[in-house]
Amino acid sequence: MSAQIRMGSITIHRIVEQEGPFFKALEFFPELTEELLGENRAWLQPRFFDANDQLMLCIQSYLVQTPHHNILIDTCVGNHKERPTRPFWHLMKSDRYEKSLAATGLGVGDIDFVMCTHLHTDHVGWNTRLENGRWVPTFPKARYVFADRELAFWTKRQQDKPAACPWIADSVLPIVAANRADVVKSDWAFNDLVALIPTPGHSIDHFSVHVGKPGADAVVTGDMIHSPLQARYPELGMMADYDSAQAGRSRRELFGRFCDTSTLICTAHFPSPSTGRVVRWRDAFDFVAA
């Protein structure tokens, strides 16, 4: 199934790999209190939190078609990858992602660029696929765009403590070894339709991707936000943040720039349809599905 969004000369498709309840909210957001959860449960359930206060999350890529390029933003979890600390992602054998890509009318050979907003396990998985016991690039023609400090951080982490980040060895380093990586600054402007926006904090050099032209534009946010609760409370960090205070500043800056505008916000993990607009709410923001 492919959901598509048309926007000027651009078409955006969502490529869904998984959707459902994943993590307990009080663990996912370490600073979240029972009290704040209680104040917000009524609007969060059942769409964003299930009855057991687990986050309803979507795992997906965004495929942006411009007149010139097909750009895949983030690549989910992937198949056959050893993820012992995440049972729901361990050794996956699912055809959902490939079917969802095929439903767009495009195949792996049509992808020109893969952009990873950051190098966490659920954003790099389909970078590679298993072929005769080796990890090879899934998208045979694509250049893969990584932020320089993000790649440096995870390359060192993999050297120091390989068991802590197996996805770097099977989904990132094989791309570098195959000379397919384009290592860029996180504010890199690709062309007049596609530019990166630095949104650090969740990871050291996380970026979001701005696509389109004024009046017909979108921001693919990656993991600069995980739940609309963090629009209302931008300082609410999540468990895997590199620097939650910085992540909060990134949310305030990005939402401050795009709130009360027509810019479509395309989140990585909000439940379907995952997209919406940001409006002012008290001294922060609210996310309105669209």
Ligand SMILES: [Zn+2]
């Ligand atoms: Zn993620």
